[in-house]
Structure formats: C-alpha cells, structure tokens
Amino acid sequence: MRAQNMWRQIRKDKILYVMVIPGILYFFVFDYIPMYGVLMAFKDYSIFEGFMDSDWVGLANFQQLFNTYGFTRALRNTIIISIYQLVFAFPIPILLAILLNELRSVLYQRFVQTAIYLPHFVSWVIIGGIMFAILSPSTGVIYEIASFFGYEGKVTNFLNSKEYFRGLLVVSNIWKEAGFGTVLYMATIATINPQQYEAAKVDGAGKLRQMWHVTLPGLRTTIVILLIFRVGQLLNAGLEQVFALYSPLVYEVSEILDTYVYKLAFNEAKFALATATGVFKALVCLVLVLITNYIAKKIDSESGLF
Amino acid sequence: MGQIILVMFMLLMALLTLYPFWHVLMYSLSDPRRVLGGGILLIPRGFSLTSYQLLLDSKGVFDAYKNSLIRLVAGTSINIFMTTLFAYPLSVKRFIGRNSITLLVFFTMLFQGGMIPSYLLVKSLGMLDTLWALIIPGAISAWNFFIMKNYFQTISPEIEESASIDGASPLRTLFTIILPLSKPVIAAIALFYAVYHWNAYFDAVLYIQSQDTQVLQVFLRSMMNTSSLQQLGGADSFMTSIHAVTEESVKMATVVISVLPMLIVYPFIQKYYVKGIMIGSVKG
Numbered sequence: 030m031r032a033q034n035m036w037r038q039i040r041k042d043k044i045l046y047v048m049v050i051p052g053i054l055y056f057f058v059f060d061y062i063p064m065y066g067v068l069m070a071f072k073d074y075s076i077f078e079g080f081m082d083s084d085w086v087g088l089a090n091f092q093q094l095f096n097t098y099g100f101t102r103a104l105r106n107t108i109i110i111s112i113y114q115l116v117f118a119f120p121i122p123i124l125l126a127i128l129l130n131e132l133r134s135v136l137y138q139r140f141v142q143t144a145i146y147l148p149h150f151v152s153w154v155i156i157g158g159i160m161f162a163i164l165s166p167s168t169g170v171i172y173e174i175a176s177f178f179g180y181e182g183k184v185t186n187f188l189n190s191k192e193y194f195r196g197l198l199v200v201s202n203i204w205k206e207a208g209f210g211t212v213l214y215m216a217t218i219a220t221i222n223p224q225q226y227e228a229a230k231v232d233g234a235g236k237l238r239q240m241w242h243v244t245l246p247g248l249r250t251t252i253v254i255l256l257i258f259r260v261g262q263l264l265n266a267g268l269e270q271v272f273a274l275y276s277p278l279v280y281e282v283s284e285i286l287d288t289y290v291y292k293l294a295f296n297e298a299k300f301a302l303a304t305a306t307g308v309f310k311a312l313v314c315l316v317l318v319l320i321t322n323y324i325a326k327k328i329d330s331e332s333g334l335f
Numbered sequence: 336m337g338q339i340i341l342v343m344f345m346l347l348m349a350l351l352t353l354y355p356f357w358h359v360l361m362y363s364l365s366d367p368r369r370v371l372g373g374g375i376l377l378i379p380r381g382f383s384l385t386s387y388q389l390l391l392d393s394k395g396v397f398d399a400y401k402n403s404l405i406r407l408v409a410g411t412s413i414n415i416f417m418t419t420l421f422a423y424p425l426s427v428k429r430f431i432g433r434n435s436i437t438l439l440v441f442f443t444m445l446f447q448g449g450m451i452p453s454y455l456l457v458k459s460l461g462m463l464d465t466l467w468a469l470i471i472p473g474a475i476s477a478w479n480f481f482i483m484k485n486y487f488q489t490i491s492p493e494i495e496e497s498a499s500i501d502g503a504s505p506l507r508t509l510f511t512i513i514l515p516l517s518k519p520v521i522a523a524i525a526l527f528y529a530v531y532h533w534n535a536y537f538d539a540v541l542y543i544q545s546q547d548t549q550v551l552q553v554f555l556r557s558m559m560n561t562s563s564l565q566q567l568g569g570a571d572s573f574m575t576s577i578h579a580v581t582e583e584s585v586k587m588a589t590v591v592i593s594v595l596p597m598l599i600v601y602p603f604i605q606k607y608y609v610k611g612i613m614i615g616s617v618k619g
Contacts, residue, residue, distance in 0.1 A: 042427075042429070044504060048421070048505075049425065052417065055475055056439065056477075063448025066448050066455060067452055069452065129345070131338075133338060143602065144353050152552050154536050154556045154559070158559050158590035162583075168362075170358060204351075212609055213616055216613050236337055269537055272537060290450050304449065304451045304452060310449070311447055315446050
C-alpha cells in the first residue's frame, strides 16, 4: 500500500524527477569520474598504454614523491605561504571592519567600502600586471619612493627576489582581499545590540574600550569560524595568485603543490606522479576539513559547514 | 579628533587601493619614449595613444575579447539554467531521494579528483581547445547550488504544497511562484558566476592551446610573460625599432583594456554581489 502511494506520488511529480537528471549526470561525469581517475596515482601510467592497461604499482608513486626534492619543496612552500597568509593577512579584515564601523558618515563609509572591495573583482592576472608596473625598479612607484629617499636606482625587483617574494604574496593578497574580507564581519557587527554600546558608555568606556569590550567580543564567533575554515584550507596556498605572479627566479620559494602538479604533468609528462600529488593534497584537505568542522561545531553548534 | 584621524586613515586605505589602477592607466597613456626614467605619479608624461593603437591593430585582442564575452554570456546562462533546474526539485520536501542526492553533491565539495583526472576527462570528451571546456565542466557550482536550494526552501513549503494540492504542476509552481520570489538570490548567483567567468584563467591555461580560442585573461598573461610585441604578431623592422620603448607601454595598455569592463560595471553590481554573499552566509 505504501509502495503504491509512493509510485502514485512519483508519477504525479514525474517532471521533478526528470528535472534532476541533467544535474545528476553533471555531477557524475565531472566530479565522480575524476574521483575514479585518481586511481591512476596507484598505477604506472603511460600515455601509450592508457589508463586501463597500465600496471598497478601500489604506493610506489607516493614513495617516489616523498623522495623527490620538487615535491618536498612544494609541500614546504605551500605550508609556509599558507601560514604567512594566516598570520599576517587573516587579522586585517577584522581590524578594517571594526574601524569602518566607527565612521560616523554612512555615505563616507559606503565610499570607502566601494573603494576597498574593488580589487576582489579583478583577476590575479590583471593584478600581476599592475604589480609589474608598480614594482618596476626603473619606472615604477617603488622607484619614485626610493628616489625620494635618496636610494635612486638601488631598488631590487621584488617580483624576482627570493627574499621578498613570499612577503609580496602576502601583501598583494591583503591588497586584493582584505577589503572584501570585511563583508561578513560588517554583517556581524550590524547584529550587535546597540544597547551594549549604551551600557558601555554609561560605564564610562571611550571609543577604544567600546571596540575592545563590545565590538570584538561580538565578532568572536565569526572570527573563530572563519579562522578554522582557513586552517582547513592549509594546503590551498593560492594557485591562481602564485601562477600569475611567479617566475623561474622565485620557484625555489614559491612553487606550491598545485603549480607542481601542473608542471609534473604538462612540462614533464609525469601524469601518474602529478595525480599522486593531487591525491595527497585532496586527502590531507579532506581530513583537515573534517577535523576543523568538528572543532567549529564544538565551539558553536550552529556554525559547522555540515 | 579621533574621528578625523579615522576619516583620514580610511581615505588613505581607499587611495592605496585605487591608486595602482590609476598609475597603470597613466602609464599606458604616456608617451612611450618618455616613460623610461619614471616620473608617472599623477598625470601621464607626455601623451600618446600609440600603445593602444598597436594593441588594437592586432587581431589577438579582439579574439580574446570575443572569446571572453562568449564564455561570460553562454557560461552564465548555462550555469543559471542548470543550477535552478537541479536546485528546485531538491528543495521540494516530498521529493523522494533528495537527501541522498544532496549528500552526493555535498561530498564533491570535500573531495575532488584534481587537476589531472579532470584534464584527462575533458580531453577524452573532445572538449580541449574549445570554449565548451571552460563552460561545461563548471556548469553547476556545488556552493551556488546549496545557496539556491536553501533559498528555495525558505520560501516554498506551504505555498509549494498548496499549489500542488490545487493541481498546479511543479513547473508552473516554479515559474509563477518560486522564481519571482527568488529574484535576489538568482541575481546574486548570476553575478557570482559571471564574475567568475570573466576572471577565471587557470582552466583556460589547462584546456586551451590555440590563440584563436584563447580568453582575455590568458592573452594578458602571455603578454606579460613574453615580449608583448611578439605576442602581437611578428617583430618586423618597424616593431623592433620601437621595441625597447613601447614594450612596457603596450603591456600597460593591455592591462587597462582587460580591467576596463569590470571597472565600468563594478559600481552597479557591487551592492548585489555583497548582498548575495550575505544570503549565502546564512546557513540553511
């Protein structure tokens, strides 16, 4: 009887069941088939023999990776760059949001927001072009500044410098994303009860103390959640950014896992090793996301991603 | 007093963000013979449109522009169609199997096959070197799917059910009830997709080899990485004679031309984009 009801229901809604077919096909083909493709990481893949006929080699590819300088270098760079971004870039939007919130003129606040959100909408390739101009040691703004302080012609090309390149990744990331990063914090600040500020004022708190004792605590949960998710993305050190900005001169300090996968496959034709690198990254990511989501839920049951 | 310092500080932040764009624009408008030695801070040194002329005389820019526009329009339309088509049935409570399908979609956010298996798939589908490779593999973003599905769920249950009892077909309900009520979320998601398509470049690096099919961002990238004049096609005697002086200027003109469309639409879309981010951050 129940099964009969179910069938009647499905027949009545059959259009709904037809509608999901393209979507299911899409996810099957473009997400689940590549997941199956990762099995290549466990094969001795050669283009000539194809996927099916290549021999199984177990974990040999992974073993080889961990003994390859290129891989360990990429892994190290990925973690270092990620940690730099976490330490230096992550706090800036919080600071900016708190300060933006203190602006009395709503119109002016909007103007500043419109200005600082802008680079988020611009691709890394374009920003690479802009940086190329600004940092040019012979014509750029950096040249003007150095000349002003009497260091004419003594500027390094930061884009080609091993010492500065990682710093440049952090600074350019701040320039591009810090403004837009304030969006969620601003939204959270808007939900703080104004009475809390009134109460703080009555207690004699000045602006600074209000920021410290009301605004910042109001942001606490948002900060913790975003921080945790950022940690979950530890192995994503910014493929589009690095790929747009780096050059052979700075590979040593900026080759990350994603760019290494690309090079293994398309410069060296080592598809199995490249896939193994990808699988390693995807698995670590999965574990990190599961752990960080668990922690996020512990802190605030509402805020896990799932 | 504090407010004045704050206003000044924020002005500084805004200028620091905007100035680099201005600098590049001024550089591109300067007389190429006078840019060496710098001095372009607020206004161009001399004035010349030579770099733009050189750039616009080449075929590459137009192809790249055309391809990026096709990608933007076709890509976003397919995205919206596919995402809505998939999100609506799965937002209907009585749909049998919706939890398992949703779970399968969700899992794709946690684990992906990665660059190489995707590349081999696109290759075996014969999509390499076609714009399809930039449109079809990203037809539905799981993230946007969830935003849309959650939004549909916040409006639908009772209205949906009563429409169904009144004998309205699910399609009719979608078009006459759900979609009109979901305009903000659809606009926001269309913007997410559109901005993504306009700025994306790594997939084009992977999937597109031929110059004629290349998109604007990759055109700009090869322009920056190689000699811009060679990129524009050939180093004949005329080219080489002005080579040293205009190389950088042409690069800057390319940056300006690439960023211009976004700068023009940005003031109009910014508000809706930000609103969309907030809709998405409310967990459904």
